[in-house]
Every structure is written in C-alpha cells, then in structure tokens.
Amino acid sequence: MYKFVFSLLLSRLDAEQVHHATVGALALLSRAPVVKKVLHRRLAPRDPALRVEAFGVHFPGPLGLAAGFDKDAACAEGLAAFGFGHVEVGTITAHAQPGNARPRLFRLPRERALINRMGFNNGGAHAAARRLSRPRGVPVVVGVNIGKTKVVPESAAVDDYVTSAKELAPLADYLVVNVSSPNTPGLRDLQAVELLRPLLVAVKQVADGTPRRTPLLVKIAPDLSDEDVDAVADLALDLGLDGIIATNTTISRAGVSSRETGGLSGRPLKARSLEVLRRLRARVGDRITLVSAGGVENADDVWERLLAGATLVQGYTGMIYGGPLWASRIHRQLSRRLRLRGITSVREVVGRTAGSADTLGG
Structure with missing residues (x-):
C-alpha cells in the first residue's frame, strides 16, 4: 500500500x-498519550532476544533512526511508537539557523537514494532542550546529535559545540559530535585529528560532568x-569515547x-559504509561501540x-x-531470524564474521 501511495502521490x-x-x-502523535501507547504496544520491538546494551544504555532493538529526520527533537516518541529502537535527533x-536556500532535498527513487543540502536548519539548542525536558510517555532512547553553527568560524568551533553540549548532554541518552556533514562549510575539516582532538576533549568534559555521565560518540x-x-579510531580509543557512528x-x-550538490x-552509500565499518572493527575490535x-x-x-x-x-x-x-517490520524479521538459528540474543551475532566469511548466512 505504501509503495502505491508513494509512487502515485508522495513522489x-x-x-x-x-x-x-x-x-x-x-x-501530534507524540502528544497523544493513548494513541502512541497503543501503537507502541503493537509496533515496538518486544522480543527479549533483540535487546541490546551499549555504553550503559539499554535499547529494545538494534535498529534506530539516524539524525536528520527529527531535527528539532519534536517527535521522538511518535517515531518510537512506530518501532525504532532509538531515535537520534538533530543535528542541533x-x-x-534557517539552513541553506531551497530547494535542498531531492529524491532519487531509481537509485533508492536522497540528496540533501539542508545545512543544519533547526531552532537551536535551547529550544530543543525545552522539548527534551518533557516527560516521555513511552519508552524511547534519544540520542542528540550536535553540530557547528554555520556563522561560527572554525576558530570558535569548540566553544560552539560546548554551548550545545551544556544545554543538551544532561537530557540525552547519548550525545554525538557531528563533524561530517558536507553541508556546513569547513565542518569536515574538523575531522582532522589535530582539530578533532581538542573539540572532543572539551565536549567529553561536559558529557562526563552530567549527573549520569552522558555517553559520547563521534560521527x-x-x-x-x-x-x-x-586515525579517528585511534583517537576515539585514546580519549575513551563511547562509540563511533559510520x-x-x-x-x-x-x-x-543526479549532480545536485x-x-x-x-543505497549508493551501502558498500562504502560497510567497508568503513569493517575497517573500524578491525582497528578497534570490541573496545568501542560501533554504530x-x-x-x-x-x-x-x-x-x-x-555480523560485521x-x-x-x-x-x-x-x-x-x-x-x-x-523499522517495526525489520525488527520482526530479525526476531524470526534469531529464533530460526537458535540464537537467544542479538549480541551473539555482533562481530561474528568480522574478518571472515559469513558463517551465519543471510
């Protein structure tokens, strides 16, 4: 049904x-307690075999929503009700800031891809903090992804990230430093280790100082x-980060x-993303959480x-x-796959074929 609606109308x-x-x-769904609870009971992952613990946080299932969809922390509970094991909000x-000029989001249906040059359009850290401070009506793990304000020069980037971290780290289940979007000029330069180290050190000091110590990841x-x-993997280990998102x-x-910027x-990103994951796993083993x-x-x-x-x-x-x-469909399919193989926890799968042929099959 969705494919029909997408091709006929949404596209x-x-x-x-x-x-x-x-x-x-x-x-709106996130503010409708009865409806979201009913949906959550029907669609959220409930199989104990799917549960994952990472950096001290308990996830009901391994599949979550990446940053970029819920930019202002407006609908995390609604997304959890539709079956995501976690929701990463932002980039905040x-x-x-308004972001880049429109049009700035493009579908590529034939390639099953998107191109975006949104430019971190969001209402800022203080506004997001107000939303995140509201009580949650359904269980949801919320990660907060923070980035550099566009008008802030590189020389002031550390202070800019620290400002966001102070507002948001106490309210996040985990915090992500985003230095990898191509849509903020100069941002990717911060991935150079000599610039990334002082940035991560400063943000980690804030995250470590929250009442529950907020886990810190880099994307x-x-x-x-x-x-x-x-080099980034080695830096993450050296600083004691909790994870890397790749x-x-x-x-x-x-x-x-398409040649849109x-x-x-x-789908076109699949091979390289998997390649980077495998390289990271070979470098860090299980000493750090990989997302x-x-x-x-x-x-x-x-x-x-x-497996990788x-x-x-x-x-x-x-x-x-x-x-x-x-997300709900994928979690159900993963649950069946685990049961068919007699695997009692998805954690038993993690890294099973890293550096070897896949012995567990598809």
Missing part, C-alpha cells in the same frame, strides 16, 4: 514539504581516506545520475552490519522508501 510532492508534514503529524546547533564521513578512518552522507556521485544517502549507518534498506542489511561488528544500526532513507512500518 509528486515537494520532498521537504512532505518531510515537514510527516514530522508535524508525528509531533548552539544557535537557531564520521564515508569520504575519509582509510588512513584517516584509522557513516554520514557522501559527496560522491558514483552510481547516481549536498550529501547523498541511501553503522548508510545504505540500510532491509533486515539483510541490518544482519550484515551486525556493529552493535547498533541506523537508517533514514530506507524508511522514506519503506514506509512508516519499516
């Missing part, structure tokens, strides 16, 4: 308008060289016809990422093409 409408309408509807900046780009991936969108246009997500994002479309993709060493997996574009029940 003909402006992508950003559809996005705002969807977020608005989910925000210290100061409100990297798929366009880093292998040597830079290794990967953000890509500036590559390999395999797609911005970050490409979806895999990029090109995740179905249960086979989630299974492959788990990801403890958690994230999607976004897959939901756009798969519909509102996408």
Whole structure:
C-alpha cells in the first residue's frame, strides 16, 4: 500500500514539504498519550532476544533512526511508537539557523537514494532542550546529535559545540559530535585529528560532568581516506569515547545520475559504509561501540552490519522508501531470524564474521 501511495502521490510532492508534514503529524502523535501507547504496544520491538546494551544504555532493538529526520527533537516518541529502537535527533546547533536556500532535498527513487543540502536548519539548542525536558510517555532512547553553527568560524568551533553540549548532554541518552556533514562549510575539516582532538576533549568534559555521565560518540564521513578512518579510531580509543557512528552522507556521485550538490544517502552509500565499518572493527575490535549507518534498506542489511561488528544500526532513507512500518517490520524479521538459528540474543551475532566469511548466512 505504501509503495502505491508513494509512487502515485508522495513522489509528486515537494520532498521537504512532505518531510515537514510527516514530522508535524508525528509531533501530534507524540502528544497523544493513548494513541502512541497503543501503537507502541503493537509496533515496538518486544522480543527479549533483540535487546541490546551499549555504553550503559539499554535499547529494545538494534535498529534506530539516524539524525536528520527529527531535527528539532519534536517527535521522538511518535517515531518510537512506530518501532525504532532509538531515535537520534538533530543535528542541533548552539544557535537557531534557517539552513541553506531551497530547494535542498531531492529524491532519487531509481537509485533508492536522497540528496540533501539542508545545512543544519533547526531552532537551536535551547529550544530543543525545552522539548527534551518533557516527560516521555513511552519508552524511547534519544540520542542528540550536535553540530557547528554555520556563522561560527572554525576558530570558535569548540566553544560552539560546548554551548550545545551544556544545554543538551544532561537530557540525552547519548550525545554525538557531528563533524561530517558536507553541508556546513569547513565542518569536515574538523575531522582532522589535530582539530578533532581538542573539540572532543572539551565536549567529553561536559558529557562526563552530567549527573549520569552522558555517553559520547563521534560521527564520521564515508569520504575519509582509510588512513584517516584509522586515525579517528585511534583517537576515539585514546580519549575513551563511547562509540563511533559510520557513516554520514557522501559527496560522491558514483552510481547516481543526479549532480545536485549536498550529501547523498541511501543505497549508493551501502558498500562504502560497510567497508568503513569493517575497517573500524578491525582497528578497534570490541573496545568501542560501533554504530553503522548508510545504505540500510532491509533486515539483510541490518544482519550484515551486525555480523560485521556493529552493535547498533541506523537508517533514514530506507524508511522514506519503506514506509512508516519499516523499522517495526525489520525488527520482526530479525526476531524470526534469531529464533530460526537458535540464537537467544542479538549480541551473539555482533562481530561474528568480522574478518571472515559469513558463517551465519543471510
């Protein structure tokens, strides 16, 4: 049914308008206690075998929603009610900003991909903190992804991130430093270790100082060289970070016809995202939590990422093409797969084939 609605109606409408309408509807759902609780009981992952513990946080299932959809922390509970094991909100900046000029979001249905050059459009850290401080009506793990305000120069980037962290870290189940979006000028330069180290040290000091110590992760780009991936992995271990999210969108246009500028997500990113995950796993082993994002479309993709060493997996574009029940459907399929193999916990799968052939099958 969703495929029919998408091809007949949604694909003909402006992508950003559809996005705002969807977020608005989910925000209303988030404030409707009875409806969201009913949906949560029906659609959220409930199989104990799917439960994951990562950096001290308990997740009901391994598949979550990547940052970029709920930019202002407006609808995390509504998204959890549709079956996501966690919701990463943002990217949120210290100061409100409108983002880049429209049009800035483009569908590529043939390639099952999106291109966005949104530019961190959001209402700022203080406004997001007000929303995150509201009591949650249904269980939901909320990660908060923070980035640099566009008008802030690189020389002041550390203070800008620290401002966001002070507002949001106490309210987050985990915090993510985003230095990998291609849509804020100069942002990706911060992935260079000599610039990334002082930034992460400063934000980690804030995260470590919250009442429950907020876990800190860093999100990297798929366009880093292998040597830079290794350098970030080594830095994360050295600083005692809790995890790495790999990967953000890509500036590559390999395999797609569109030459619109911005970050490409979806199926064309699949191979490189998996390659980066495997390289990270080979570098860090199980000493740090790896979260895999990029090109995740179905249960086979989630299974492959788990086998390759990801403890958690994230999607976004897959939901756009798969519909509102996408996460719930994948969790049910993963549950059946575990049962068929006699596996009692998804944690038994993580890293099973890292560096070897897949012995657990598809």
